[in-house]
Amino acid sequence: MYDLVLIAGPCRSGTTFVFNALSHSDFVGFFQPLKHQIRCGLSGTSSGMKLERYVGKRIVIKEAFGPYNLEEADYDPVQKTIDIFQADKVLLVLVLRSPPECLASWEKAFCSDGPVSDQVFNQAYLNTLRLQQKYAQILDVETLILEQEQHFTRTLDKIKTRLGCADVTQRYCDYVKPRDPHRYEVHGLLDKALKGKDYNAAYVSRETATVEMSRIAVALQCYGAAMRGLNEPSESCHEF
Incomplete structure (x- = not known):
């Protein structure tokens, strides 16, 4: 059994859904x-969050x-x-989504007053x-592609079995979602993602951004590269 499960990927790719789907009473859930x-x-503000107090607990984190x-x-x-958590056994779950569809979701959710950077x-x-x-x-790593319904559900079910969280009624024993500075808050954004634990293709928006x-x-x-199952991005990818 894992001490730490870390779920990571671009915003609006399905990380919140996976975080919710893996909820289990043996784990503390941390929201980014x-x-x-x-x-x-x-923002020049203090978070006041003390992660170290959870050392020794089993942790699921979404970033x-x-x-x-x-x-x-x-x-x-x-x-x-x-x-921070002094974890020995770690599972890294990476989540990706089709870029045109993910970009459309960014535009709708975060950037109504201006373009996405x-x-x-x-x-x-x-x-990612x-x-x-x-x-x-180095670690156990699983990659989930939101549009690949069969692979997504099969891999997620495998992870849930490993964690012992197949029961959809399970909740985290403690749920920590720190409140971000006001300028980062988007009200109502997570309502749908936090309600369901089973993949539903109808929830995956097929809207795509009109973009060069x-x-x-x-x-x-x-x-x-992820779709091809490669372990590293193309050499033509560059840093910013």
Whole structure:
């Protein structure tokens, strides 16, 4: 059994759904505590969150990259959470979604008053594939592609069996969702994602953004690498 399960991927890719689906009374659930700390740092506020008090507990953490700043799309949550919680047995679950559909969701959810930052969006995908490359030979790593319903449900069921959380009525023994600085709050965004634990294709929006594909070229390359089952992004992907 794992001491730490870390779920990571770009915002709006399905990370919240997976986090909810893995809820189990043996685990404490944390909702993006590291991104919360980054946002507090950028806002000049104190988070007041003491993660160290949960050392010795079994932990499930969800971290989603983006959507506003490069700092929240370009961090490595793995080693930091391992160090904080002193975890020995770790499962990393990476979640990705078709970039045009994910971009459309970013535009609708976060950026109604202006365009999505190309750099932040691409970096969220590059960071996800970077984690796969860095940890594939060190930790247990599973990759979920939101649009691949059969593979998604089969792999998620396998993870749930390993964690002993097949019972959909299970809840985390403690649920920690720190309140972000006001400018980052989007009310009502998580309602649907937090209600269901079973994959439902009807919940996966097929709306796509109207965008010049060159703007999201890095995201498309990273997504293609994941679809092919590769462990590292294309050499033509670059850092920002």
